[in-house]
Every structure is written in structure tokens, then in C-alpha cells.
Amino acid sequence: MVIRVTKNDNRGTTSGGDPTFDGDRHWQQAAQRLYEPDRDGGLTTAIVFAIADAADVLPSELTSPTLYETVDVAGIEQAFFSSHTDVTDRNGAGSVDFRYTEYLVTVGSDGWIRVHERTEPETV
């Protein structure tokens, strides 16, 4: 199985500290995955695999809710990764955040999918 997943590796865009959302709640990265269209066969699969990695379950065990009910993945795919976008051109042009159950998922136009989980403020 060739799945390139790196845990708790704050390389790149999160170097300035974990993002803060919902007021004072803090988040830390639990998993990340680089979306590779040829391997993953679609952004939905890449996102579900990343969340499953963060949750420490098999991707097929992540059943409810469906990603389809949660976020417009086809829209993200079209905006960031449409057919003729070269990988080398994806240089931090933007990102999309959304919540999936207790996780915060960030999809960057550079192809990195980052899954964050809450940490208690005092532990940060």
C-alpha cells in the first residue's frame, strides 16, 4: 500500500502556529496527506483517507456523515485541481476549511490536506 501520510509534521504553512478558530479554541494537526490525483482517483478519497488517519480508523469505517453532505468536494476539486493545473503551479493560492465531525479539515491549493483536532487551551 503506497499511502504517503505524515503525522504531526508541521512543515510549511502551519509554521506560524496552529490556526485558531471558533474564538479561543485551539487546534493541532492530527494528520496530513498530499492529494495526488493519479493515485487517489479523486479528492473525496484523499480527504476521507486523511480524516481516517487522524481518527485512527479504516477509511471504510468512516461512514457518517458522508463527505457529500458536509462540503462541496467537487467544487474544491474544480477550483484548485482542475484537469490542466500543473502540480508545480499550486503555490499556496488559497485554502478551504471545513468541519467534519470533531475535526477541522483544511484543503490547500498546493494539494496538502491537513486534519486538525481540538486541544485544550491550557495545553498549548
Place this chain on the structure above:
Amino acid sequence: MTDDSTRGEVADTGSETPPTGDRFPAQEILELDHVYEALGHPRRRYLCYSLLEDTQWSLTDLATTIAAWENDVPEHEVAANQRERVYVSLYHAHVPKLVDEGVIAFDDATETITPAENADQVLAALEGVGASLDSTQETHARGDTGDEER
């Protein structure tokens, strides 16, 4: 002269029956939207092709069939990770999309897919396309996966 006046009368009687006028175009455009949405991704086309072969599918069997198509291997040679990737994209994207479009019904408990109310029109369109482009050609025409998820 007489021809012109005849045409005028025919046109007049035609304009007295508006119901036929607004029933036709609006309805057909709506139906085409379903067809385009349903068939707008290679995996959804495969899924619909599969409904032409068999009217009931388990999600796992369907994922195996589609992974075999995409990887160009016999079904018994489909690797677990190949099947899992397709299964996840069916479960989290394409099945709920087709349920939304009224093309299939999905039983969550048994993970079984069956045709729904709009299946006939979508499958009819698919068969029309299939007359000139069969499922084998479709595989080749697809090129690479995942570049038209819309």
C-alpha cells in the same frame, strides 16, 4: 394569397393552445439536467452502466467492478487498496450524488444500490451514447481518473 391566409388561421388556432407550449421545453430541460449531473463523472457513468447489467448491486461488488475497469485488470486481481479507494469515493461522493438526482436508491444497512425514479431516463441517455461509444471505449476515452469531478 390564399396560402398565406390559411397559414394565418393555422397559426391563430395554434396560439390558442398554450398548455402544449410550456409543457414541452421546460420539462425536457429539467430531464437533461438530471442526465448531465448523473453522467458528469466517469465513476458515475460506470455505476450507471452497471445498472444496465444488473438492477441490484452491493457497494463492495460495485467498487470491485469499477476498480477492475479503471486499473484494467480482471476483478479477481483487484487489490484491496484499489477497491477501498473506489469504495470510499462511491460512498462519500457518487452514491449520495446519484441518490440526490433520483437515479438510484441506497440502503445504508445492507449497502445495496437499486434504480430509482430517474434511472430510466439516465440509462436511456447512456444507451444512446453507448450506441457510438461502448464501455470499453469509454475506459480509453477517460484518460486519467479524477480530473473531472464535478
